[in-house]
Amino acid sequence: PRPFAGRGCRGVGLPVRNDMINIEGEVALKTELFGDPQALFEQLGRPGPVHRVALPDGMPAWLVTGHAEVREVLSDPRLVRGADAAAPELRQYLGMYSDDFVLTRHMMLSDPPDHTRMRRAVSKAFTPRRVEQLRPRVEKITRELVDAMLPQGTADIVDALALPLPIAVICEMLGVPFEDRAEFGQRAEVITGMNASSGPQELVGAGRWFDAYLGSLVERRRTDPGDDMISGMLQAQIGPDPLSDLELRSNAFILLVGGFETSVNLIANGLLALLRHPDALSRLRDDLSLLPEAVEEMMRLDSPVSTVTYRFATEKLTIGGVEIQPGDHVAVSIAAANHDPTRFPDPSRLDITRKTNGHLSFSHGIHFCLGAPLARLEGEIAFRELLSRTDGLRLAVAEEELRWKQNFIVHRLEHLPVTFASAEEA
Structure with missing residues (x-):
């Protein structure tokens, strides 16, 4: 992709550097803090919902941790995703900028009116x-995965259930042939290694692979449409303000990656939370009608997406009593907001009957996660089974x-080995 490709550029980050030293006036934060709200609060070292920090990739930011303030940031139109609003000194941290790269031309990194047009078409x-x-299809896939686990009496939940279930579902939704799904998963893992294990060249390579593959898939669906999302997005092209071909491919890409990452982390992180709270596990097993509330509480307790970056102030504004200057970078800690004790008392405890209305694990405002109903469905079915x-x-x-995966954007277990007996044989 071309760097600094003009107005409306979108950013993709550089690999994490955990050797950063403190910059004057900023607290340098290591990756592991972003998945541990209590440790993050201790490191920040002072009360207040807004902190001047250096992110693990070295990029300066205002990190917002208060629940009310994070909601404010996520819905404030003066804070935009388009990185052309970033102060010039920030651009060195925004590794790849381009309006013509499949990894960055989607609705998640867009602002109105482009965002409105894209989201309408994808919705x-x-x-x-x-x-x-x-x-029914999610239930069948889940049942088959658990069938394969039961005779062994042991399994890595990430590899055996949390990862293959949502990948199979989102690939079916997009119409990806079964024989291509393994490579899809491998390439997607490179993307989710952004700011961690994947370097810039690996990201570019994965992006080009997705661009070429999705391009061929789109062309097949033009001539042979089916009951899949790409066919549906092509159908939405008939009308005013259609997506460009690049936008269609880019939004298909973000649906693919976003469509499984949240569910993977919900299932694995949620099960670990239950294992850490055996009373909650026992109660939920005895009363599976509590699952919808329990899934929301798992999402709050250990948010699959821990941090949202790349919002830039278009004018001077005040957040939590702190003055933000035009061009400043504002990042939000979803994990910290979900552990704000003024909103969620005793936030480190898993309470499967807690009323979690207002948790921010699916974001807020115009970028509220379009895949939230799918993640909830997959989580409930996986835990029930x-x-x-x-x-x-x-x-x-x-x-x-x-x-844990070394990534300050998502909170993902590498593996979750468990043992069990089959309830069907007990």
């Missing part, structure tokens, strides 16, 4: 009705042996 293909129609068909679930390793 026509990603409707709640379409998601609900997937329920797992809890109803196993007994004695417990970690197969000491908790300190668990490892």
Whole structure:
């Protein structure tokens, strides 16, 4: 992609640097803090909802941690995603800028009116009705995955359930042939390694692969449409303000990656939370009608997306009593906002009956996650199947042996080994 490609450029970050030293007036933050709100609060070292920090990639930012203030930021039109609004000194941190790159020309990194136009087109293909129609298929895929686990008495939940379930579902929604899904998953893992294990050249390579693959898939659907989301997005092209071909491919890409990342982390992180709170696990197993509330509480307790970056002030404004200058970078800690004790008392405790209305794990405002109904559906079905068909679930390793993906944007377990007995044989 061309760097600094003019007005409306979108950014993709550079690899993380955890060796950053303190910059004057800023607190340098390491990656692991972003998935641990209590440790983050301790590191920030002072009260207040807004902090001057250096992110793990070195980029200066105002980090917003208060629940009310994060909601404010996520809905304030004076804070835009388009990186052309960024102060010149910030551009060195915005690795790849381009209006013609598939990784960055989607609605998540767009502002109105482009965002409005893109979301309208994608929403026509990603409707709640379409998601609900997937329920029997999600149940079947989940049942088959658990079938394969049960005879072993042990499994890595990430590899056996949390990852393959949402990848299979989103690929079916997009009409990706079964034989291509393994490579889709591998390439998507490179993208989710952004700001962590994946370097700029790997990201560019994965982006080009997605661009070429999705381009060929789109062309096939033009001549042979089906009951999939790409066909639905093509149908939405008939009318005013259609998506460009690049925008269609880019939004298909973000649906693919976003369509599984949240669910993977919900299932794995949520199960770990239950294992850490055995009373909650027992109560939920005894009363699966609590699942909808429990899933929301799992999302709040350990948000799959921990940080949202790349919002730039277009004018002077005040957040939480702190004056933000034009061009400043504002990032929000979703994890910290979900642990704000003024909004959620005793926030580190898993309370599966907690009223979690207002948690921010699916974001807020115009960028509220379009895939939220799908993540909830997959989470509820996965936990229902797992809890109803196993007994004695417990970690197969000491908790300190668990490892998290080195990424300050998402909070993802590398593996979650567990042991269990089959409830069907008990």
